[in-house]
Amino acid sequence: MSILVGRETKLMVQGITGREGSFHALRCREYGANLVAGVTPGRGGQMFDGDVPVFNSVEQAVAETGADASLIFVPPPFAADAIVESADAGISVIACITEGIPVMDTVRVVRYLKGKATTLIGPNCPGVISPGESFKMGIMPGHIHLAGRMGVVSRSGTLTYEAVGQLTDLGIGQSTCVGIGGDPVNGSSFVDILRMFEDDPDTDGVVMIGEIGGSREQEAAEFIAQELTKPVAALIVGQSAPPGKRMGHAGAIITGSAGRASEKVKALDAAGVSIIPAPGEIGVTVQQMMSGR
Numbered sequence: 001m002s003i004l005v006g007r008e009t010k011l012m013v014q015g016i017t018g019r020e021g022s023f024h025a026l027r028c029r030e031y032g033a034n035l036v037a038g039v040t041p042g043r044g045g046q047m048f049d050g051d052v053p054v055f056n057s058v059e060q061a062v063a064e065t066g067a068d069a070s071l072i073f074v075p076p077p078f079a080a081d082a083i084v085e086s087a088d089a090g091i092s093v094i095a096c097i098t099e100g101i102p103v104m105d106t107v108r109v110v111r112y113l114k115g116k117a118t119t120l121i122g123p124n125c126p127g128v129i130s131p132g133e134s135f136k137m138g139i140m141p142g143h144i145h146l147a148g149r150m151g152v153v154s155r156s157g158t159l160t161y162e163a164v165g166q167l168t169d170l171g172i173g174q175s176t177c178v179g180i181g182g183d184p185v186n187g188s189s190f191v192d193i194l195r196m197f198e199d200d201p202d203t204d205g206v207v208m209i210g211e212i213g214g215s216r217e218q219e220a221a222e223f224i225a226q227e228l229t230k231p232v233a234a235l236i237v238g239q240s241a242p243p244g245k246r247m248g249h250a251g252a253i254i255t256g257s258a259g260r261a262s263e264k265v266k267a268l269d270a271a272g273v274s275i276i277p278a279p280g281e282i283g284v285t286v287q288q289m290m291s292g293r
Contacts, residue, residue, distance in 0.1 A: 002202070009135060013037075024073065068091060072095065097127060098122075120188060150206070208220065218263070
């Protein structure tokens with residue numbers, strides 16, 4: 001079992017005829033995803049990779065193929081509209097890879113999705129992968145993943161890959177790995193994903209990777225302390241970042257005491273989380289955490 005996506009998911013790629021969209025659509029399909037459609041306005045009627053139909057709109061794609069998940073590679077000025085189009089067509093899971101979407105666009109989209117049966121991952125994220133289900137909708141390197149029972153949720157795509165690489169090297173497989181994205185505003189929070197892992201009988205523990213900026217890690221700590229029954233190991237990066245300086249991600253900037261790495265670590269430690277001291281110790285910390293149970 002997995003969260004968000006699985007073998008039965010029917011994947012659609014918005015922006016499938018572009019360079020990035022076409023490249024990663026093929027990689028997702030090679031990994032095992034059931035790629036049923038692509039959407040590029042003005043390219044309707046074409047075929048992608050021989051047998052995947054391309055449509056002018058998401059509504060057409062859903063009506064003709066039953067697509068229920070969308071991977072978005074639409075340029076920043078149009079990405080918000082692409083998300084809304086998918087939600088309006090009844091898509092249940094959206095992963096928006098696009099980086100550089102204006103924050104106010106994302107704010108409007110997140111507000112628009114309130115109350116709708118659509119889960120948005122991202123924007124500016126690597127996507128979602130469930131190794132045991134052989135399903136990938138994103139840009140992560142599939143070959144480093146191993147099927148198993150450890151959930152992974154991260155604000156950083158690169159550190160997601162680092163975590164997975166270390167876990168796989170130690171024989172610790174993953175149930176589902178979710179990159180929620182590093183923008184100041186995004187569709188799904190740590191709490192949203194942690195709640196899904198809590199409800200997933202095939203996830204035994206969780207690796208959480210946070211960073212400076214905002215208070216999402218503190219919110220996760222409160223949820224872990226009050227509701228999560230499964231063990232969590234957490235890494236917070238940016239401990240040496242100077243206040244006021246953006247560090248890579250748009251959301252990784254210290255603008256108050258809550259945004260500091262030290263405050264996030266303190267909150268998570270108080271919630272009973274196993275603190276990962278450095279990026280190179282993700283795997284061994286998780287191994288120790290699970291061996292003690």
